[in-house]
Amino acid sequence: MSYAKEANRVLENYRRQSQIDLENREKEVFEKIEGFQDAFIRKNKLGYEYIKANIKSEENKARELEKEIQDVEDKLTKMLLLNGYPKDYLKLKHHCDKCQDTGVYNNTICSCKRTIMVNIAREKSSLNEQMKSENFENFDIDVFDDTVNPGFPISQKDYMANLANYLKTYSQNYKKGDKSLILYGPVGVGKTYLLSSMAKEIIDRGYSLIYLSALQLIKRLFDIRYKNFNEQPKTEIEDLLYDCDVLMIDDLGTENSTDNNISLLFDLLNDRIQRKKTTIISTNIDIEDLSSQYDARISSRIKGEFEPIRFFGRDIREKRFNDDYGIRNS
Numbered sequence: 134m135s136y137a138k139e140a141n142r143v144l145e146n147y148r149r150q151s152q153i154d155l156e157n158r159e160k161e162v163f164e165k166i167e168g169f170q171d172a173f174i175r176k177n178k179l180g181y182e183y184i185k186a187n188i189k190s191e192e193n194k195a196r197e198l199e200k201e202i203q204d205v206e207d208k209l210t211k212m213l214l215l216n217g218y219p220k221d222y223l224k225l226k227h228h229c230d231k232c233q234d235t236g237v238y239n240n241t242i243c244s245c246k247r248t249i250m251v252n253i254a255r256e257k258s259s260l261n262e263q264m265k266s267e268n269f270e271n272f273d274i275d276v277f278d279d280t281v282n283p284g285f286p287i288s289q290k291d292y293m294a295n296l297a298n299y300l301k302t303y304s305q306n307y308k309k310g311d312k313s314l315i316l317y318g319p320v321g322v323g324k325t326y327l328l329s330s331m332a333k334e335i336i337d338r339g340y341s342l343i344y345l346s347a348l349q350l351i352k353r354l355f356d357i358r359y360k361n362f363n364e365q366p367k368t369e370i371e372d373l374l375y376d377c378d379v380l381m382i383d384d385l386g387t388e389n390s391t392d393n394n395i396s397l398l399f400d401l402l403n404d405r406i407q408r409k410k411t412t413i414i415s416t417n418i419d420i421e422d423l424s425s426q427y428d429a430r431i432s433s434r435i436k437g438e439f440e441p442i443r444f445f446g447r448d449i450r451e452k453r454f455n456d457d458y459g460i461r462n463s
């Protein structure tokens with residue numbers, strides 16, 4: 134089943150549940166407030182007559198009925214308030230007020246439906262598992278080296294504590310269209326861990342986010358461009374890659390950077406930049422060396438639009454190994 138169809142099912146359930154919830158609230162109020170149900174039925178009857186009058190173009194009658202309906206409505210609202218209920222207690226409540234859980238807003242797909250689709254896509258990916266262990270809560274600062282090396286004012290441990298804090302704040306305050314970031318530095322210094330931690334924060338706050346390794350991303354883009362020749366111009370997954378609130382690309386530079394792949398990647402990044410969509414990249418390539426692996430278009434785009442977040446230090450896997458085996462730094 135396509136993501137869109139699965140999302141429609143979710144929305145259908147939302148609508149059904151809203152209706153059930155409303156009926157339960159009505160039942161509750163009918164039982165608790167004396168005379169409420171009679172007035173409620175009367176209002177519905179008047180509403181029906183009002184429609185009839187309108188169809189028959191009986192303007193005077195319609196106007197009278199309108200006033201009568203208003204009176205009954207006022208009475209009902211007063212009864213609710215007097216009994217301690219909010220005045221909108223008997224209104225249908227939707228998950229999304231924009232589209233009222235139809236998935237369509239302004240003749241186009243509503244952002245809530247897109248979020249549902251992204252969530253479905255993610256449930257089928259490995260990110261869910263990854264986020265369970267790799268998140269800010271489990272972040273262990275003690276795996277980092279606390280020695281201060283010559284030429285650098287603070288230890289890797291202190292540096293990482295600050296960095297993690299900065300990225301945590303960014304994710305916890307994330308708003309649509311926030312600046313793009315590029316996390317760069319050598320292998321094994323915690324970039325992927327922090328990327329996953331950020332993903333969890335941002336997703337938990339309801340934004341649509343896609344997380345892919347550069348390798349997976351290129352494969353997807355390639356398939357979209359060259360395998361779906363006869364399909365519609367924009368496939369569902371392409372739509373998600375271009376339109377999700379946050380696109381995370383892990384390990385940029387490990388993919389095959391052929392001219393073809395570079396242009397696929399450039400089109401995507403450029404489109405997202407132009408439409409103020411956030412992209413967060415991690416890479417082992419130093420910012421200054423980007424242009425040696427990618428052409429000037431990509432490297433200048435990244436340098437111009439992404440905030441560089443530098444990681445440094447020794448590979449923590451190596452430190453763990455040394456600790457485990459009692460090997461000390463000299």
Ligand SMILES: [Zn+2]
Nearest residue numbers: 229232243245
């Ligand atoms: Zn919506």
